[in-house]
Amino acid sequence: MREQVEGSRAVARAVAMCRPGVVAAYPISPQTHIVEGLSDLVRTGELASCEYLTVESEFAAMSACIGASAVGARAYTASASQGLLFMAEAVFNASGLGLPIVMTVANRAIGAPINIWNDHSDAMALRDAGWIQLYAADVQEAVDLHPQAFVVAERTSLPVMVCMDGFVLTHAVEEVDLPEQEQVDAFVPPFVPQQLLDPANPVTIGAMVGPEAFTEVRYLMQQRMDAAIGTVAAVAEDFRRDFGRPSGGLVRGYRTDDAETVLVTIGSVAGAATEVVDELRAEGIAAGSLTLTCFRPWPAEAVREALGGARRVVVLERAFSVGRGSIVGQDVRDTLHGLPATVVEAVGGLGGRPVRRADVRRLVEGVNADLLAPGRLHFLDLDHALLASAGAS
Structure with a gap:
């Protein structure tokens, strides 16, 4: 009902x-x-x-x-x-x-x-x-x-x-x-x-x-x-x-079959990710998204199968390991070891900050343009003026 x-x-x-x-x-x-x-x-x-x-x-x-x-x-x-x-x-x-x-x-x-x-x-x-x-x-x-x-x-x-x-x-x-x-x-x-x-x-x-x-x-x-x-x-x-409806499971791919860049998300950010994928597809950019439903146990085989054909993988999550960096991204990186995909890890939406479509799009575009290097954690939508007032770089 x-x-x-x-x-x-x-x-x-x-x-x-x-x-x-x-x-x-x-x-x-x-x-x-x-x-x-x-x-x-x-x-x-x-x-x-x-x-x-x-x-x-x-x-x-x-x-x-x-x-x-x-x-x-x-x-x-x-x-x-x-x-x-x-x-x-x-x-x-x-x-x-x-x-x-x-x-x-x-x-x-x-x-x-x-x-x-x-x-x-x-x-x-x-x-x-x-x-x-x-x-x-x-x-x-x-x-x-x-x-x-x-x-x-x-x-x-x-x-x-x-x-x-x-x-x-x-x-x-x-x-x-x-x-x-x-x-x-x-x-x-x-x-x-x-x-x-x-x-x-x-x-x-x-x-x-x-x-x-x-x-x-x-x-x-x-x-x-x-x-x-x-x-x-x-x-x-x-x-x-x-x-009568698909729900749950391990992972859910969206337009990933021929995607060169795949955005990996967990939780409610999935909605923004699929909308950004549709925008990029309308402009001829081969993008896709992968939503993780099951995080533990880690569904390595399903993740590897879904991402195996991608050239670039962008992991966007709402938490990170202080002093280490990405959590979900590290699991994705380990799972794709030996495959040619470049994995870029980003964190956003901390403490309730909204994850907007425009921010997600800039993230994907930055990765596609090789502006965001793999191997480090990128923070989505940082307020640099606020950081400067606190004396941070």
Whole structure:
């Protein structure tokens, strides 16, 4: 059913249709409307048989999800920014225990200085936490990714983050195709836990592991993540078949088949990228774009296949590694090793600064004209007057 709805409210309804048994909620902008929406659905009885827990911190929210999942409940929470970092210890525990928790991350900048607006610093800071990370390009995909996330998590025994750009998507009001409950019930089967704490058969989980076995535990986690690439792709194909629209998956190419220059993006910047590609194509410039939906596990084969014919690859992301440079760009560069493509890495949209089509176009044109050298991180739309006033070059 199509209707105009705020992104957060749409996601709340999509999560509710997946019938979580436990929702652990602690508000932090810009994810608050998601857990508020779920609270309303529990209060009115639309989301029945769900324990809605108002906890005292983000750490408690993830800890509650760990306990709930371990005793056999489908568990969900949402967070952002410093809240996500506050629960970091428990985030690692969830993946280490192989618990299929789903969490929405309403991506927001990390301080200091404090900033409540969007970039990807929060989720990227936990990219090595052992969680599958899926990024939504628009509100419709944010809705669609949640049923897929529950299925992927429960098939792989891995937790899943669904990342959606804070405010840009969480607070945007768009026309969204919300599925019917019967459709979601057919797609997301009842939760059958792969491991279950049972007082009648007591076991210990999360106990200390010494040097004699810790490497093997981590090796098995890596194996599960490697196998999850196929599961993410298969579930997206099932979704396309059952719901009649493509959404999710590993990567999505746009006019890449004969493209000489391909712009790689993650999150909501994808919309501006495709519009710039159309502008350049109308002028006879062979441009294309590639949107990354699955960032962890890294879909190396899909990325290499999509970019293998390009001469120039421009990676534009909303976070970077201070002291090192590009995050996504480095993964792309490693994946394309041995191929002739030149990879240029850029960062933009930090702290909620808009990424405009004109800025994206100048970036691509600069790369095509060999004005932006590979091997260094380029900052999109820098305010040089502001830098000069701070004494920076």
